[in-house]
Amino acid sequence: AQSVTQLDSHVSVSEGTPVLLRCNYSSSYSPSLFWYVQHPNKGLQLLLKYTSAATLVKGINGFEAEFKKSETSFHLTKPSAHMSDAAEYFCVVNIYQAGTALIFGKGTTLSVSS
């Protein structure tokens, strides 16, 4: 079965310190992987995606993620957190199996303190 596990439901960092949001996946297929961000009372915005071209993926707002097949991980990082990064982040696997395309992790809430 395909699944996505976000290892932390809540991460707290100070402004200016690094961010690490962890995601492991399970897939029998070669997956495409995504990170989406949801700011309070907003829709979901795509941060970045991995589609087998390069294992290190750069996204918007300084975020990046590295696909590690051996570890089945796709962790999201940012060198220096900003207050505006406070939001909920979802790791998502996109696999094509009988039309069910997206599998979401349960989300990680990122808090940034000054």
Added chain:
Amino acid sequence: EAQVTQNPRYLITVTGKKLTVTCSQNMNHEYMSWYRQDPGLGLRQIYYSMNVEVTDKGDVPEGYKVSRKEKRNFPLILESPSPNQTSLYFCASSPTGTGETEAFFGQGTRLTVV
């Protein structure tokens, strides 16, 4: 502007009163889907549609109906809403339902059933 539009954004209704949440996309996408978001559970797929007149159940279809008569529209119908359908709903579209394409999300509809 490319977008997915949901209406209404907020809705309070009473148990048993039929309602429809509309979703429209202007990107000529083939694939559309509905999700519900509940705290601690991430997003779960309700129904999806691979193309016009082709719909299928997602992970949590009970109590919902959909139709896809036109490519751009994918309404979600609650024939007899119940309080356990109180949730935040998102419509999404993507060029196809396969592999590398990311999904574009609407702004969400917050539904309360009393």
